[in-house]
Amino acid sequence: MASVKVTGLNKRFGDTHVLKGVSVEVPDGAFAVLVGPSGCGKSTLLRLLAGLEEADEGHIFLGDRDVTRLEPRERDIAMVFQSYALYPHLTVRENLAFGLKLRKTPAAEIDKRLGEASEMLGLGPLLDRYPKALSGGQRQRVAMGRAIVRRAQLFLFDEPLSNLDAALRAQVRVDIRKLHDRLGATSVYVTHDQVEAMTLADVLFVLNKGVVEQAGPPLEIYAHPRTKFVAGFLGSPAMNFLEARLEQRDGQWMAALGRDARGVQVALDAEAFGEELQAGRRVMLGVRPHDVELSQDGSGAALEVSIVEALGVESLAYGTLAGAHFVARLEPTAKVGKGETVRILFRHVHLFDADTGLSLRAPAKKA
Ligand SMILES: Nc1ncnc2c1ncn2[C@@H]1O[C@H](COP(=O)(O)OP(=O)(O)OP(=O)(O)O)[C@@H](O)[C@H]1O
Numbered sequence: 498m499a500s501v502k503v504t505g506l507n508k509r510f511g512d513t514h515v516l517k518g519v520s521v522e523v524p525d526g527a528f529a530v531l532v533g534p535s536g537c538g539k540s541t542l543l544r545l546l547a548g549l550e551e552a553d554e555g556h557i558f559l560g561d562r563d564v565t566r567l568e569p570r571e572r573d574i575a576m577v578f579q580s581y582a583l584y585p586h587l588t589v590r591e592n593l594a595f596g597l598k599l600r601k602t603p604a605a606e607i608d609k610r611l612g613e614a615s616e617m618l619g620l621g622p623l624l625d626r627y628p629k630a631l632s633g634g635q636r637q638r639v640a641m642g643r644a645i646v647r648r649a650q651l652f653l654f655d656e657p658l659s660n661l662d663a664a665l666r667a668q669v670r671v672d673i674r675k676l677h678d679r680l681g682a683t684s685v686y687v688t689h690d691q692v693e694a695m696t697l698a699d700v701l702f703v704l705n706k707g708v709v710e711q712a713g714p715p716l717e718i719y720a721h722p723r724t725k726f727v728a729g730f731l732g733s734p735a736m737n738f739l740e741a742r743l744e745q746r747d748g749q750w751m752a753a754l755g756r757d758a759r760g761v762q763v764a765l766d767a768e769a770f771g772e773e774l775q776a777g778r779r780v781m782l783g784v785r786p787h788d789v790e791l792s793q794d795g796s797g798a799a800l801e802v803s804i805v806e807a808l809g810v811e812s813l814a815y816g817t818l819a820g821a822h823f824v825a826r827l828e829p830t831a832k833v834g835k836g837e838t839v840r841i842l843f844r845h846v847h848l849f850d851a852d853t854g855l856s857l858r859a860p861a862k863k864a
């Protein structure tokens with residue numbers, strides 16, 4: 498197994514600058530997830546790692562080997578694509594063995610690796626079937642098996658679950674993580690699904706327009722998003738954003754909501770934001786749907802509810818607050834109906850500069 502280190506990677510297709518100075522470090526044995534919206538450059542980065550595309554600038558290291566200019570087969574990498582790309586005229590067994598035979602692996606060794614992989618993935622009963630006689634989830638497992646028998650240094654996954662239905666996706670997601678823990682292989686996994694990203698990653702890289710906007714453990718990024726983009730991308734339903742202006746009243750910092758300051762004031766924890774608090778500064782106030790509660794005494798901001806989704810475990814109230822769309826996650830027992838106006842309190846807020854989108858949160862104090 499090997500660590501991955503990417504430094505200053507640039508890739509252009511004609512006039513399109515797809516990767517703009519991307520640097521990424523994945524420790525040996527870690528499960529890294531690249532997440533970002535469609536077109537942000539995830540697959541391109543993965544294809545560069547695999548050697549299927551060539552970098553314009555920058556370096557790729559596997560362990561301490563500089564593989565930037567090596568051919569794919571010299572890199573010792575296994576890749577699982579979204580389309581499983583199984584050979585339709587070969588059985589599962591033959592599909593698994595195909596790459597090994599090409600590399601002239603001895604028959605006894607092929608048998609041994611096939612046995613291990615099929616045991617790990619539960620492929621035993623399927624070995625003599627053809628791909629057309631497999632379900633989507635089973636094909637997915639065969640594609641993974643093909644990667645496993647390679648015993649590669651690095652596993653790359655490009656949206657391997659996107660052809661599966663929701664229930665199967667959840668199951669295979671757990672299987673992939675278990676498999677990773679068992680193999681201990683360094684993995685880089687691409688998805689635009691933030692649930693997959695949050696649940697699978699040891700280390701998460703949020704990509705936006707060819708730039709890594711934030712990297713780190715998923716829960717840390719979720720709790721302390723560095724930009725408005727990252728804040729809005731991770732979390733479902735997404736974070737609410739409200740235009741606001743910073744003010745200080747009697748020593749207390751406040752965010753006055755709405756373009757025309759409709760009178761709703763949100764008290765701020767000065768310590769959390771430090772010197773970023775400047776009177777008159779225009780900001781975006783971010784509130785996650787679950788960081789709110791119904792006010793009992795008429796204080797708080799008015800939410801005009803237009804629709805309520807009762808999901809059993811929670812109820813989501815959608816509506817308008819200070820002139821913006823707003824989603825509040827409420828207790829399932831909350832008696833709120835559409836057309837009503839309720840008062841909402843914010844338990845925790847994020848602040849972003851209105852122009853740059855950068856978080857105003859003071860850097861964590863060094864211990
Ligand atoms: N071979 C190519 N030639 C020209 N442009 C390309 C090529 N490959 C990718 N692109 C462009 O590069 C950008 C990034 O593409 P990429 O496939 O890396 O996105 P992605 O993040 O994987 O998106 P998705 O989630 O939709 O798979 C897109 O604008 C795409 O059109």
Ligand SMILES: [Mg+2]
Nearest residue numbers: 539540541655
């Ligand atoms: Mg892609």
